[in-house]
Amino acid sequence: MTSTAPALPTFKTIELSREGRLLRLTFNRPDAMNAVNLDLHDELPQALWFAQGDTGSDLVVITGAGRAFSAGGDLDHIARNAADPTLFDHEARMAKRIIFTLLDIDKPVICRMNGHAVGLGATIALMCDIVIAAEGAKIGDPHVGLGLVAGDGGAAIWAARIGLARAKEFLFTGDLLTAQKAAEIGLINHCVPKEQLDETVDAFCDRLLNGAMGAIRATKVLTNIELKRIAHAVMDAGIAYESLSVRSADHLEGIAALREKRAPKFGS
Numbered sequence: 001m002t003s004t005a006p007a008l009p010t011f012k013t014i015e016l017s018r019e020g021r022l023l024r025l026t027f028n029r030p031d032a033m034n035a036v037n038l039d040l041h042d043e044l045p046q047a048l049w050f051a052q053g054d055t056g057s058d059l060v061v062i063t064g065a066g067r068a069f070s071a072g073g074d075l076d077h078i079a080r081n082a083a084d085p086t087l088f089d090h091e092a093r094m095a096k097r098i099i100f101t102l103l104d105i106d107k108p109v110i111c112r113m114n115g116h117a118v119g120l121g122a123t124i125a126l127m128c129d130i131v132i133a134a135e136g137a138k139i140g141d142p143h144v145g146l147g148l149v150a151g152d153g154g155a156a157i158w159a160a161r162i163g164l165a166r167a168k169e170f171l172f173t174g175d176l177l178t179a180q181k182a183a184e185i186g187l188i189n190h191c192v193p194k195e196q197l198d199e200t201v202d203a204f205c206d207r208l209l210n211g212a213m214g215a216i217r218a219t220k221v222l223t224n225i226e227l228k229r230i231a232h233a234v235m236d237a238g239i240a241y242e243s244l245s246v247r248s249a250d251h252l253e254g255i256a257a258l259r260e261k262r263a264p265k266f267g268s
Helices: 038-053 075-083 086-104 120-127 154-162 164-173 179-184 194-209 213-246 249-260
Strands: 014-019 022-027 059-064 109-113 130-134 138-140 190-192
Touching (some): 038 086, 059 194, 086 213, 109 120, 120 138, 120 154, 154 164, 154 213, 179 190
Parallel strands (some): 022 059, 059 109, 130 190
């Protein structure tokens, strides 16, 4: 870390730290399994924007505090949006900023998937360049289980990683995959024993940091060109469709069913 590196900003729900030329971004709502509430949704674009321009780092690791990477949307937050769907309009703008800033960062971004990555949590993990997960973790995008359209990036990144046929199966059902299964089908890069997660992530980061970083960063830019084209083509429509589904009776039923721990009875 050079003496000219900017000071790290502070957030309510995200912790930033540097380890040499590595910037670590940690979701910090461990008691809520790092579920995304309004604070986290608003702070993440800011934290990612800082990471993009941080002169004190060449590589970014995103992870979660506690036992989860991110359990997706916070249920109370989701319910508030359903009660007043105009609140979702602000969230939609933040969702686009999250995805496009992740794709614009030219530094390698590594996901240390220490636990479950669900919904938006899964999208954030999969938008990273490399995903290394601990055994026992699960990943999935169950928007449809709440009567919602998977519009915040899932429709773009799942197909890009595993092809349309498999992506449609998992997005239509909302099924969660084990990290081992996700690695087997190429959705993520590696699944390792939990006790080896830090060692594996650190070794991979060290290898990149000791490499030709200029060439690595330019290679990332090149490989993200097509992914950014897809995201730009899909995100506006995805957010619009999700906004409509926020206003649906099926979404209200999905929330009620989850609160009451029962199977939903969708009508549309």
